[in-house]
Amino acid sequence: MTGKGLAAALALTTALAAGSAWADVESKDPIKLTLHDWTGQLITTQIMGEVLKKAGYNIEYVQADYIAQFAGLKTGDLHVAMEIWETTGRDAMDEATATGNVENLGETGMQAIEEWWYPTYMKEKCPGLPNWEALKDEACAEAFSTAETAPNGRYLGGPVTWGGYDDERAEALELPFEVVHAGTDAALFAELESAYQRKAPIMLWVYAPHWAPAKYEGEWVEFPAYTKECYEDASWGSNPDAQYDCGKPRGPIWKVAWSGVKEKWPGAHKAIQSFNVNNDEMGAMITEVDLNGKKLEDVVADWISSNENRWSGWIN
The missing domain is CATH 3.40.190.10 (Periplasmic binding protein-like II)
Known part of the structure; x- marks a missing residue:
């Protein structure tokens, strides 16, 4: 069979297969x-x-x-x-x-779980964790700081497109942390890998299902439990003037x-x-x-x- 003939036969076979599949x-x-x-x-x-x-x-x-x-x-x-x-x-x-x-x-x-997460080795420098109130301590915040954020701690959030209200949460709970957003999912976990290998300070958005919580030893911060009112009613929660003074829903x-x-x-x-x-x-x-x-x-x-x-x- 010539090249053109073979091509025609293949095209016909594909069309018949598609027609058979699409029949249903x-x-x-x-x-x-x-x-x-x-x-x-x-x-x-x-x-x-x-x-x-x-x-x-x-x-x-x-x-x-x-x-x-x-x-x-x-x-x-x-x-x-x-x-x-x-x-x-x-x-x-x-x-x-x-x-x-x-x-x-x-x-x-x-x-789904999506929340602030830290490696277990950071508890030595912030022993009040996983309670969120430990993050309000200046020494604890400084333990999570970088040269760019010091003396405030650094929280590495997910890409802005993910939502999640992390900027609002840090402000509502009056946490001395600066929220920095990773550009991509890959960049987020590359930073975790790098910090973990060096036992360097890091607080970041980790989610499950994912490999990170299984590979790395760490904990999610325990914020006040989410309620719908927390996101909708500023008078709810510890900050009467702000929404999002709680954790994310699960x-x-x-x-x-x-x-x-x-x-x-x-x-x-x-x-x-x-x-x-x-x-x-x-x-x-x-x-x-x-x-x-x-x-x-x-x-x-x-x-x-x-x-x-x-x-x-x-x-x-």
């Missing part, structure tokens, strides 16, 4: 899944996307800002966001679902979608609702990518290969 789906239009800037979310989203592809759906991955994506989900320009964390995304999610244009598709199976990581997904792609809607992984699974996959150097696509493919009995139930 409701629309050939691409379902747009959002990608963000941390490894776990990329894994979660690509697992879901690749499973939907196996059901015959046309999938498009779209880079989007974590909070700003809700504008696109409301209009239907974006379709599915696989990780909305109770810790940082609840307000934006509730506002979006209240419009009726965005639907909460339930829990992913993962439970709880599920949610899946959300444009409300039109249910009507346009009902099979995909059911599959996304069924998606479920746990913290241990996700932590292990993130470790493979971030620490062991495996390609993210290969880690996703390994999970797909090892869990066919599980994900096939999502799409059947």
Whole structure:
């Protein structure tokens, strides 16, 4: 067969395969899944996307800002966001679902923690930890300082796009700490790795599920427990003039979608609702990518290969 003939045959085979796959789906239009800037979310989203592809759906991955994506989900320009964390995304999610244009598709199976974290070796210099009030002590704050922030302590927050109200929290609780935001997820944990190896001072945003809490010995700061009133009512809490004088909420990581997904792609809607992984699974996959150097696509493919009995139930 000539080169042109072979190419034509391959094209026909591909078209027939696609036609066969699409015969069982409701629309050939691409379902747009959002990608963000941390490894776990990329894994979660690509697992879901690749499973939907196996059901015959046309999938498009779209880079989007974590909070700003809700504008696109409301209009239907974006379709599915696989990780909305109770810790940082609840307000934006509730506002979006209240419009009726965005639907909460339930829990992913993962439970979220995002909070100020420090290595255990720092307790020698700030023995009152993990109680947050220890951070108000000038000597403790100075123990966490850098040349740029001294005598104030330095708190390394996540990228600004993650939200989380860390700047507001430090101000509301009158902590002598300067909040500095890492530019990327990778930069955040590179600083942790460097500081930990040198036993240098560091206080930073650490989240779970992630490999860091398993690899490094440390603790999350225990702030006053989150309540909705803390975020909405300045009179609540220790500072009667400020909101956010408490810790971050903890709880599920949610899946959300444009409300039109249910009507346009009902099979995909059911599959996304069924998606479920746990913290241990996700932590292990993130470790493979971030620490062991495996390609993210290969880690996703390994999970797909090892869990066919599980994900096939999502799409059947």
